[in-house]
């Protein structure tokens with residue numbers, strides 16, 4: 001079996017003179033650190049860079065500064081092998097690398113929906129003046145369409161006049177929690193380029209990925225395209241995923257009104273291969289450092305391009321998603337027999353346990369986490385809220401300070417009037433409700449991710465509420 005592209009790869013000698021291109025990754029957060037470590041694992045010589053000295057010190061010490069399954073082990077292995085180093089020096093990055101991957105954050109601007117490109121700008125303008133030989137700067141961060149052209153201009157202005165520095169765009173599609181697998185075995189690779197040299201360099205930089213695929217008899221489709229298309233592929237993919245989740249959550253709203261079951265509905269429509277069964281899990285909705293900010297930045301950019309109307313539906317996708325968070329508050333009021341007035345419910349005097357703080361399981365990431373958003377809402381309504389999460393407690397504490405954090409699941413549920421499961425960690429899914437019966441003040445549970453076995457919880461005497469599912473007597 002051959003890889004889809006290119007069957008005869010262009011041969012490009014790395015400017016450093018080394019056999020394989022030397023890679024640097026600017027920004028060693030969830031994306032950049034994972035990439036740096038995985039590409040060292042594929043055999044490349046890699047240098048990771050960040051302006052956050054504490055993060056770089058941790059990584060250099062063999063300690064991944066966030067939770068991502070499998071990454072710690074690969075970090076330590078590749079540090080020992082000498083293929084992987086970390087630095088806070090732009091000079092060292094410029095001196096070392098043939099290809100510089102930009103992996104810095106592009107958060108939502110505090111004053112609006114658009115993406116904040118200041119980190120991208122700072123990384124590029126600080127690196128460019130130190131470059132002394134031909135190099136390729138490759139954007140991996142998620143950006144508004146048009147950014148690659150802008151970066152090309154920045155590079156032209158900040159690099160030495162007689163130096164050839166090219167730009168390319170290769171967006172990233174990894175999912176947190178399975179990031180190692182997604183980087184080593186991507187389902188596609190996009191090269192946004194302007195020259196054969198850039199294509200060749202990118203091919204050489206990904207040869208390890210293609211070789212691994214060959215040994216496993218897999219194909220990795222590669223799309224070689226222009227800058228704008230490459231940038232748009234990324235935001236279009238995230239917009240589609242967000243829309244799919246909000247679609248099923250809209251169906252959950254209808255199911256709630258009609259007494260139907262959205263989990264059976266999702267399974268039934270998912271059998272149609274044109275629809276597919278992935279990303280149809282109704283619940284408390286999507287969060288994280290990407291989908292919410294990306295659909296907003298996409299709308300903002302479409303407005304600038306004069307095609308805001310084309311993406312107006314994404315505003316609705318966002319609204320549906322926000323409503324799911326409020327739905328948990330509504331259900332809480334219902335189960336606790338509290339009135340839900342125009343200003344929300346009065347939950348004073350109630351004890352609510354929230355299981356889950358991260359935006360998804362197998363990650364410690366709490367950015368725009370639906371679980372923490374609900375925690376804030378419940379707490380503002382007067383409830384005494386206790387939170388437990390297997391990996392996200394440290395980050396959660398920074399985000400939401402004025403609630404109780406329990407050390408274990410059993411500590412968390414002790415004395416609870418209501419338990420809300422808002423992140424589908426295995427620990428929660430596997431919990432036998434019978435073991436909690438004697439701990440709680442009342443056997444009431446909201447399954448915000450439809451991840452518990454409704455029949456088992458009902459049989460253990462719990463009043464169960466799922467999302468978009470009929471009430472079981």
Ligand SMILES: NC(=O)C1=CN([C@@H]2O[C@H](COP(=O)(O)OP(=O)(O)OC[C@H]3O[C@@H](n4cnc5c(N)ncnc54)[C@H](O)[C@@H]3O)[C@@H](O)[C@H]2O)C=CC1
Pocket residue numbers: 026027028029030031032049050051052055103104105106119120122123140141142143172173174175176289290
């Ligand atoms: N987290 C994910 O799963 C994925 C993220 N992305 C995109 O990748 C980008 C990065 O996301 P994350 O890694 O999640 O963010 P993050 O916040 O975890 O990491 C960003 C890193 O960039 C560093 N940084 C800021 N300014 C810098 C500079 N001038 N030079 C070097 N480093 C600098 C920060 O200190 C931080 O360590 C975003 O555009 C995001 O949308 C794309 C696909 C997946």
Ligand SMILES: O=C(O)[C@H]1O[C@H](OP(=O)(O)OP(=O)(O)OC[C@H]2O[C@@H](n3ccc(=O)[nH]c3=O)[C@H](O)[C@@H]2O)[C@H](O)[C@@H](O)[C@@H]1O
Pocket residue numbers: 142172173174175176177238241245278279280281282283284285286287288289290291359360
């Ligand atoms: O641009 C990014 O950073 C990444 O964003 C998402 O990845 P990620 O944010 O790690 O997590 P997802 O698995 O997509 O989940 C996002 C949110 O949607 C929720 N979700 C997911 C699926 C589903 O059916 N229902 C649902 O509510 C999850 O609980 C989570 O809160 C995309 O899936 C990645 O392809 C992309 O690279």
